[in-house]
Amino acid sequence: MIGQPLQLGPLRLATNLLLAPIAGYCDLAFRTICREQGGLGLACTDLLSPQGLLRGTATSLDLARTDPFDKPICMQLYGSDPEIMAQGARWAVEHGATVIDINMGCPVDKVTKKDGGSKLLCDLPRALAIARRVRGELDRCPLTQEQWAERLGSAARHGGGCVPLTCKIRLGWSTDEFEAGMACSPGLARALADEGVCAVTVHGRTTEMKFSGSVRLDGIARVVEAVSGKVPIIGNGDVRQPADAAAMIRATGCRGVMIGRGALSTPWIFRDAWQFQLTGRSPPPPSAEQKIELIRRYVELMRRNRDDRYALFQINRRISWFAKRLIDHDDTGKPIGVKPLKEAIRSAATIQDVHAALDQFAAGGLRGGFFELPDVATT
Numbered sequence: 621m622i623g624q625p626l627q628l629g630p631l632r633l634a635t636n637l638l639l640a641p642i643a644g645y646c647d648l649a650f651r652t653i654c655r656e657q658g659g660l661g662l663a664c665t666d667l668l669s670p671q672g673l674l675r676g677t678a679t680s681l682d683l684a685r686t687d688p689f690d691k692p693i694c695m696q697l698y699g700s701d702p703e704i705m706a707q708g709a710r711w712a713v714e715h716g717a718t719v720i721d722i723n724m725g726c727p728v729d730k731v732t733k734k735d736g737g738s739k740l741l742c743d744l745p746r747a748l749a750i751a752r753r754v755r756g757e758l759d760r761c762p763l764t765q766e767q768w769a770e771r772l773g774s775a776a777r778h779g780g781g782c783v784p785l786t787c788k789i790r791l792g793w794s795t796d797e798f799e800a801g802m803a804c805s806p807g808l809a810r811a812l813a814d815e816g817v818c819a820v821t822v823h824g825r826t827t828e829m830k831f832s833g834s835v836r837l838d839g840i841a842r843v844v845e846a847v848s849g850k851v852p853i854i855g856n857g858d859v860r861q862p863a864d865a866a867a868m869i870r871a872t873g874c875r876g877v878m879i880g881r882g883a884l885s886t887p888w889i890f891r892d893a894w895q896f897q898l899t900g901r902s903p904p905p906p907s908a909e910q911k912i913e914l915i916r917r918y919v920e921l922m923r924r925n926r927d928d929r930y931a932l933f934q935i936n937r938r939i940s941w942f943a944k945r946l947i948d949h950d951d952t953g954k955p956i957g958v959k960p961l962k963e964a965i966r967s968a969a970t971i972q973d974v975h976a977a978l979d980q981f982a983a984g985g986l987r988g989g990f991f992e993l994p995d996v997a998t999t
């Protein structure tokens with residue numbers, strides 16, 4: 621399965637690599653820069669509230685925003701009411717979705733307290749009822765050939781039919797149950813396939829683990845085994861280097877790999893991980909100038925999609941991720957940090973200040989200091 625494009629029901633992606641939803645980070649601007657780097661088969665919106673979409677709240681509409689380059693696009697819905705989820709899915713299809721995903725893995729209280737996200741792992745009948753109802757609704761709103769052509773993206777292919785449905789799950793809620801071999805994920809994935817879900821993404825952690833510890837490839841492998849090839853399983857968790865995606869496929873038998881935090885620092889990871897699968901080697905990384913251009917491009921896309929204030933807010937919280945790959949080494953191999961660049965961008969009052977800081981960095985300035993890890997990794 622190494623180097624094989626992923627098939628989602630009737631939809632054939634260009635590669636087997638997917639950009640994960642990361643609430644607050646995987647917006648249209650970020651998806652665009654990942655797509656521009658290459659290798660990305662499918663990108664997902666952050667989790668969307670169907671109620672918000674149906675009411676047309678500004679936040680939900682902004683999160684669901686897409687454009688003709690942002691294809692193919694998966695829209696992820698969360699919630700616990702099958703009927704509302706189905707209406708949300710219809711809305712998403714009517715507003716450009718190529719794939720619909722149901723969030724069954726979010727561990728955040730705000731979501732689980734309302735019985736959505738990974739709380740569904742504790743209520744399998746409800747999880748299946750949602751999948752059944754959403755699948756039924758998608759079957760009632762088939763796309764025309766023209767609509768399909770518009771939302772495929774240049775590299776994807778479609779054999780006709782309705783919008784595919786996927787689900788994103790974790791290994792289970794309880795770590796003790798998982799360790800005892802009683803996790804719900806293998807049975808749930810099998811049952812979801814029976815409901816017409818065309819792929820299941822498995823984040824290889826339990827809800828109790830949140831984002832701690834390491835991803836359990838053995839848990840993903842158990843899900844792969846349980847579905848016996850009926851639908852593809854997409855593995856997810858801790859893919860940070862191009863070789864990690866191939867290693868996950870080898871270790872688990874999954875047919876696709878979803879990458880989240882690895883892409884925040886390395887938006888070209890899809891290109892590299894795909895090339896690694898095809899040739900056993902990754903291309904050389906972008907030059908320092910290209911990395912700086914990529915940051916500028918992100919800022920400008922953010923301005924275009926929203927406004928200067930929001931672009932400033934976003935670059936302020938993301939610069940630590942981008943900066944991870946700007947670190948250089950001196951002649952002795954010692955890392956040269958970029959703390960002054962991060963500080964200059966964090967204190968920028970205008971977009972022009974951001975560009976001026978990047979200019980200074982490009983000219984060899986704003987280097988030094990220690991490297992700090994961004995905090996989103998542990999949220």
Ligand SMILES: Cc1cc2nc3c(=O)[nH]c(=O)nc-3n(C[C@H](O)[C@H](O)[C@H](O)COP(=O)(O)O)c2cc1C
Nearest residue numbers: 640641642643666667788823857858859879880881
């Ligand atoms: C800040 C943050 C927000 C996230 N938001 C979502 C989300 O909206 N929907 C979802 O299914 N998963 C969400 N996730 C989980 C990721 O999609 C992914 O499963 C997880 O980060 C593991 O993959 P990674 O190691 O490649 O990041 C989020 C993760 C983080 C760290």
